[in-house]
């Protein structure tokens with residue numbers, strides 16, 4: 069695992085995080101999770117554009133321009149070396165006073181971590197995910213807008229923890245209106261009457277890069293796809309459902325709260341998985 073911090077690339081164990089960094093004290097910062105596949109960084113520009121939008125949303129100035137950020141990601145990926153890996157880019161508000169007032173934080177801290185990818189096991193991929201509905205809801209846009217990929221992931225962490233403690237693989241988070249927002253770290257898709265359906269971001273979904281890629285690939289193959297609100301009823305009635313994300317990849321959902329979804333074969337995923345791989349080969353940044 070390699071880390072870029074303050075202009076140096078080193079091992080993760082050597083990296084020192086300042087104690088008074090507001091990212092550590094308050095989750096005051098933004099991040100990206102990016103997949104490296106086939107020796108290429110997947111849709112790096114799209115990820116850095118989302119990072120810039122997240123930063124603007126919380127009034128945080130990125131310490132480097134887009135080109136310099138991209139160079140940093142590629143340099144860290146080269147140091148790590150593996151053709152299949154996971155990148156975590158973090159920008160925190162930086163060191164300030166021991167108060168939540170951020171006006172003393174003058175220098176944002178930037179970290180880029182490249183690590184081996186930790187995905188769901190081959191066994192879970194084969195059988196499909198067993199999801200549990202989380203008891204806590206996804207925050208509304210007038211709280212902390214869920215489109216901001218901020219370091220405040222406690223809601224997601226607790227949802228995942230709850231699901232794992234109850235023996236499930238992952239959590240499904242509903243929004244305040246009891247409609248589906250997303251999973252703990254992935255977007256949700258269902259196939260309803262041969263149409264690919266995913267909740268719009270206004271329902272509490274992150275504007276996922278993998279989600280956008282899935283929509284593009286499906287439509288390019290002549291399929292119909294819509295963004296519309298989804299309920300648990302829609303999901304359990306779907307002929308097929310899956311999650312997608314930079315870390316999760318594309319992975320089928322077997323059940324929600326022990327209610328079986330679709331059949332063992334997943335025809336949409338069977339089409340989308342190779343389409344996604346081909347897309348990654350075309351839209352990756354070599355390092």
Ligand SMILES: Cc1ncc(COP(=O)(O)O)c(C=O)c1O
Pocket residue numbers: 101224250251252253254255273274275276277278279312313314315
């Ligand atoms: C809450 C949440 N939703 C969705 C996603 C999927 O987004 P992407 O495909 O851009 O990785 C992530 C990714 O980590 C996430 O954290």
